[in-house]
Each structure stands twice: as structure tokens, then as C-alpha cells.
Amino acid sequence: MKLKPYTILLGLVATFVFLGYFSIHQASNYGVALENTPQQVNRVFSDTVTAKHSDGTPITYNVKYRIDGTLSQSNFVSLKSNIRYTLQMLASNSTEFDDKTVLDEFKKSLNTLSNMMGVKLTWISVGYY
Amino acid sequence: MKKFNANTFNKDSEISAIVNFLVDRWNMDVVTLKGTSNNGVMEFVEKVYNAGFDAASKWIDRYALNSHLYDVYTIRRRLLLKNENGEFVHNDVVLMYLYNIMMNISDYVDSIFHDWDYSDFINLVQKDCKVKFNGLTKLKPNTYKEFTKDYSAFSGMEEYADSQQQIDEDEFDAVDSGTASSFSFPVQISLPHVAYDDIHQGRHPLYTLICAIATQGMVGAQKSNDAELKHLISLIDILQEHTDDSSRCVFPKSDLIEAIIRCRPTGVPFPENATFVDPDKMIICSSDEIDVECDLELLQQENTGKADKVLAKLKNDHSVVIHNKWLEQSNELGYKVTCAVVEYNDNKLAKLRFNPETDSMETY
Numbered sequence: 001m002k003l004k005p006y007t008i009l010l011g012l013v014a015t016f017v018f019l020g021y022f023s024i025h026q027a028s029n030y031g032v033a034l035e036n037t038p039q040q041v042n043r044v045f046s047d048t049v050t051a052k053h054s055d056g057t058p059i060t061y062n063v064k065y066r067i068d069g070t071l072s073q074s075n076f077v078s079l080k081s082n083i084r085y086t087l088q089m090l091a092s093n094s095t096e097f098d099d100k101t102v103l104d105e106f107k108k109s110l111n112t113l114s115n116m117m118g119v120k121l122t123w124i125s126v127g128y129y
Numbered sequence: 130m131k132k133f134n135a136n137t138f139n140k141d142s143e144i145s146a147i148v149n150f151l152v153d154r155w156n157m158d159v160v161t162l163k164g165t166s167n168n169g170v171m172e173f174v175e176k177v178y179n180a181g182f183d184a185a186s187k188w189i190d191r192y193a194l195n196s197h198l199y200d201v202y203t204i205r206r207r208l209l210l211k212n213e214n215g216e217f218v219h220n221d222v223v224l225m226y227l228y229n230i231m232m233n234i235s236d237y238v239d240s241i242f243h244d245w246d247y248s249d250f251i252n253l254v255q256k257d258c259k260v261k262f263n264g265l266t267k268l269k270p271n272t273y274k275e276f277t278k279d280y281s282a283f284s285g286m287e288e289y290a291d292s293q294q295q296i297d298e299d300e301f302d303a304v305d306s307g308t309a310s311s312f313s314f315p316v317q318i319s320l321p322h323v324a325y326d327d328i329h330q331g332r333h334p335l336y337t338l339i340c341a342i343a344t345q346g347m348v349g350a351q352k353s354n355d356a357e358l359k360h361l362i363s364l365i366d367i368l369q370e371h372t373d374d375s376s377r378c379v380f381p382k383s384d385l386i387e388a389i390i391r392c393r394p395t396g397v398p399f400p401e402n403a404t405f406v407d408p409d410k411m412i413i414c415s416s417d418e419i420d421v422e423c424d425l426e427l428l429q430q431e432n433t434g435k436a437d438k439v440l441a442k443l444k445n446d447h448s449v450v451i452h453n454k455w456l457e458q459s460n461e462l463g464y465k466v467t468c469a470v471v472e473y474n475d476n477k478l479a480k481l482r483f484n485p486e487t488d489s490m491e492t493y
Binding site: 036037039040041043044045046047048050073074077078080081082084085086 | 282283286287290291294295307308309310311312326329330331
């Protein structure tokens with residue numbers, strides 16, 4: 001399977017970060033009430049995301065990260081949801097040969113999103129199998 | 130969880146899947162229909178799901194649709210550029226409409242959400258449910274009391290994501306309602322998330338449950354609309370041979386497309402003489418049973434020689450995309466092809482018309 005051009009990944013990430021940020025303002029349409037109280041997070045979370053590459057190869061990502069700062073609930077949900085969706089989207093637009101690139105781009109995009117939300121995101125471990 | 134599929138999507142199956150999932154995880158037996166001792170869990174879920182579905186009856190996903198529109202627009206434009214020195218591209222009615230819909234979609238979505246308030250909506254649904262059902266305020270996830278005994282903010286979320294989330298999502302036999310801005314249904318109603326909502330956001334478990342069920346309905350409605358619109362957008366493209374003559378325009382009948390087209394006073398109105406065809410009465414035949422726009426794209430990329438597709442408008446105002454081998458059978462099927470655009474192997478378009486004198490299709 002031919003590798004997707006690097007530029008496609010970058011484009012996707014940029015688009016997705018934009019959508020992720022925009023979705024913060026639409027979060028109320030999809031399951032999070034408008035009245036939500038900002039709260040100090042300051043703790044570790046983890047996530048296991050299963051996805052498929054463009055050539056059908058299954059991939060499982062394990063991520064552990066720490067969020068420090070204050071987030072409203074809709075931003076908290078949006079940040080966590082974006083972690084899953086960005087990984088799934090990047091995986092489905094790449095092959096297993098791109099895995100390292102995918103994770104680099106994933107971290108960059110989520111760092112951008114967390115910066116926009118005003119919190120610090122620290123990656124403890126990001127792996128795949 | 131399942132990916133949304135317009136062909137298999139069914140509201141009743143969704144509601145049953147939600148009920149089946151809930152009865153194993155929440156004390157749903159406390160819900161009864163008022164005035165009876167009958168368990169009302171099915172009616173309760175149905176009521177909330179339908180409230181969400183109805184609320185989102187006009188919602189669409191602007192990003193997904195614009196991406197689809199752009200694809201259809203680009204493929205058509207590419208085909209037109211290859212013919213008659215590209216002069217079709219300047220006055221093609223379909224390109225104009227695809228572009229116009231693209232430009233209007235954001236305005237349309239903004240107009241829908243102008244007065245929309247999710248919290249107000251959920252409060253109304255909750256109030257309505259309390260009139261009809263008893264026991265709602267006792268609704269909790271199983272083992273809720275034990276879990277919340279020494280609860281601190283966000284506790285249990287990491288463990289849930291590590292060990293239980295995938296199991297729950299695999300078991301939930303309904304459409305995945307998770308988005309880039311919201312959790313899937315199983316996560317929303319899981320113990321740690323319900324506890325966080327209750328203790329740190331002041332939202333009772335009932336409220337969280339109603340949010341999750343209603344959202345499942347909203348996502349179902351929106352995805353149905355998206356699928357319908359994608360289908361109709363493709364039909365606009367394939368129904369219409371190149372023309373700058375508005376009296377020969379054919380559009381699929383659709384309230385959604387009309388609403389999008391008309392949402393801006395400065396938008397391009399439908400031509401007065403346009404013909405509108407009920408999409409339910411259309412028959413689409415494709416030898417490969419794949420979307421026509423995919424076929425056209427394949428032809429562009431591979432020049433496979435499979436370009437024996439005929440686009441036709443039928444005399445009885447039904448419309449059909451018809452494979453060459455189906456052309457001969459069309460009379461047997463009771464359709465009369467009166468005009469068509471045929472795409473040849475070299476990506477050229479030829480226009481055909483039915484000549485009653487010779488009883489055959491002829492180029493013109």
C-alpha cells in the first residue's frame with residue numbers, strides 16, 4: 001500500500017483541530033448541557049482506542065496523559081472526545097507504516113487544542129500495538 | 130456500537146438497544162407508568178428518544194455535507210471541462226446549484242440553531258416525563274451508592290476507560306452517537322461520568338440519562354438527514370445533463386434542499402420551469418451497486434472502460450440511472466427513456482434523445 005503523503009496528514013490534523021475547537025461551541029447540541037461549571041482537573045487519564053488503517057490493518061492505541069488547569073465540562077468532554085476521534089481519523093487515513101508520524105501529529109494537534117482551551121496537556125505514554 | 134447506515138437504520142431497533150443496555154446497568158425497574166404498576170421503561174426511553182429525534186428533524190452536519198458537495202461539484206466540473214473546450218462549465222445549472230447549496234449550508238445551520246438551547250430542551254423533556262412516569266427520580270446506575278461514597282472529581286474515569294469502555298461500546302447495539310465533542314452513549318451513562326455530573330455539576334442522574342437518550346435520537350435524526358441529503362445531492366448531479374436551459378432542469382423533490390436554497394434571500398432560486406421528481410419514485414440501476422459518483426470517480430482515475438452508464442430522464446417523470454445492459458430491458462420494465470447523457474470510455478459526454486419515428490435513441 002502506497003504511503004499517504006505527509007501533507008494529507010497535516011491537512012487532516014489542521015482541519016480536525018479546527019473542528020474540535022469549533023465543536024466546543026456546539027457541544028451543547030450533542031449531549032452536554034449549556035450550564036456547566038468550570039473545574040480544576042489536575043489529574044491523569046488514559047484511553048484505549050481501536051481503529052483501522054486505510055489498508056484495513058487494525059491498530060490499538062494506548063494513551064496516558066495528564067490535564068492540568070481549569071476546564072468547563074463541555075471543554076473537558078470535547079478534549080477527551082477529540083483524543084479518541086483524532087486517533088481514529090488519523091489511523092483511517094494512513095497505513096501501519098505511518099504509525100510514528102500519526103502519533104507525532106496526534107500529539108501536536110491535541111497540544112494545540114489544549115492550548116486553545118487554556119490547559120496544560122502532558123503526555124505520559126503514547127503507544128500502539 | 131454501529132456506524133450509522135441509512136439502509137439499516139431503524140428507530141425501533143435503536144430504542145430496543147438502548148433499553149436492553151440500560152436494564153443491565155441501571156435500576157430501570159423503578160420506572161412505572163403513572164396510574165398503573167406496569168413497568169414503563171420502554172415507553173420512557175421511547176418518549177425521550179423520539180423527543181430528541183423530532184427536535185433534530187431539520188439538523189444537518191455542515192462539514193460532512195460540504196465535503197460531499199465539494200466532491201460531487203469537483204467531479205462534475207472535471208467532466209465538463211473535458212468537453213466542448215470546457216465551455217459547459219461556465220453555464221452549467223447543476224454546478225450553479227451545487228455551489229449555491231454549499232454557500233447556503235452554514236446560514237441554514239445557523240438559522241436552525243439560532244434559538245436552540247440544549248438545557249432548556251432537556252428540562253422540558255424531563256418535566257414532561259415526570260408527568261407520565263413514576264419513580265424517575267430514583268433512577269441510578271447499579272452500585273451508585275457504593276461508588277459515590279468516597280467520590281472525588283473525575284475518579285473512576287481512567288479505570289473505566291481502561292477496562293470497561295470498550296466492552297460497553299461493543300455491547301451497545303445502536304448507532305455510535307459519540308462525536309468530536311461528546312462521549313458515546315455508554316460512556317455518558319457510565320458510573321464515573323454520571324457521578325461526576327451529579328456531584329460536581331449538579332445534574333441528577335435522571336437528567337444525565339435523558340441527555341444521553343435524547344442525544345442518541347438527535348444523532349439518529351441528523352445522520353438520517355445527512356444521508357438523505359447526500360443521496361439527493363448526487364441525484365441533482367446525475368439527473369441533469371448539461372444544460373443552461375432552465376426549462377429542462379430536473380431536481381429531486383426535497384423540503385430540506387428547498388429550505389437550504391431559500392434560507393438566504395440573495396440565494397439562487399429554483400428555476401420557475403424546473404421539474405421536481407419524487408426521489409422515492411426514482412429507480413437507480415448500477416451494475417456494481419455502488420454510488421454513481423464513486424463510479425464516475427473510478428472512471429476518471431482508472432479509465433477502466435466501464436463507462437457504459439446512461440443517465441436518463443424517463444417520460445413518466447420517473448428517473449433512472451441505467452446501465453447499458455439495462456437499456457434494452459427498460460421497455461420490458463415499463464419505462465421509456467426519452468433523453469440521456471452517455472459517458473464514453475474517453476470520458477466524453479454524448480447526449481441522446483428518443484426519436485419516436487425510428488423508435489430509438491439518437492445523438493443530437
